[in-house]
Amino acid sequence: ETGVTQTPRHLVMGMTNKKSLKCEQHLGHNAMYWYKQSAKKPLELMFVYSLEERVENNSVPSRFSPECPNSSHLFLHLHTLQPEDSALYLCASSQENLGARDYGYTFGSGTRLTVV
C-alpha cells in the first residue's frame, strides 16, 4: 500500500449509530488532518495532528472525535450524527519541517458518509 488509505469508502449510518473512519499513511509524514468536503462548499479543516498531538480543532461539534494513536494512523469516531453531517471526509498527511514548506498535502480518496 502506498500513499494515504481511507476506509471505508462509503458509509451509511443512522443518527443513533456509532461508527469510525480510518486513515493510514505510508509516507512517513509527521502530520495528519481530517477535512470535510460538502457539496458546493470549500474543503473545511476539522482536526490537525502533528507528531501525534492534536494542534487544531476548528470548532467541530463533539459528535466528531478524532484519535491519532501513532504517526501513521488517524481515526474519526462518529456518534449521534445529523443529516447535515453527510459529506465526503478526507484524510491528508504532510511532512512538517520546522518552518520549511517544501511539499503540500497528500490526500486519501475519502469516505462518502450519508447520515439517514
Next chain:
Amino acid sequence: QQPVQSPQAVILREGEDAVINCSSSKALYSVHWYRQKHGEAPVFLMILLKGGEQKGHEKISASFNEKKQQSSLYLTASQLSYSGTYFCGTEWSYGQNFVFGPGTRLSVLP
C-alpha cells in the same frame, strides 16, 4: 479568511489555454495548488513560497505575486485529463491559517 478564486468555472476545447487566479486579503507565506477529479482525492500540483517565484509542472505552471497577494495557475495546450476542480490553498505564515479556496471547475472538451 478564505482566498478568492476566479473564475468559478471555465470550459475549454482541447489545446486551449486557461488561467485561474487565487487572491488573498492578507500577505501570504505560501500558496498551494491542487486538482480534484470527480469522485477522487485532491492531488497536490505545486507550492509557491513568498518571493515571487514561478514554478512549472509539464504544461501547468504557476506564479506568485507577493505584492498583489495573488497567485495564478496557467494551463497551456489543455488536455482532456486536465478537467477537474482546481483549488488553491493559502497560509499567512508557516503552519498558520491554511485555508482552501472555493475551487474553479475546469472542463476540457474534445
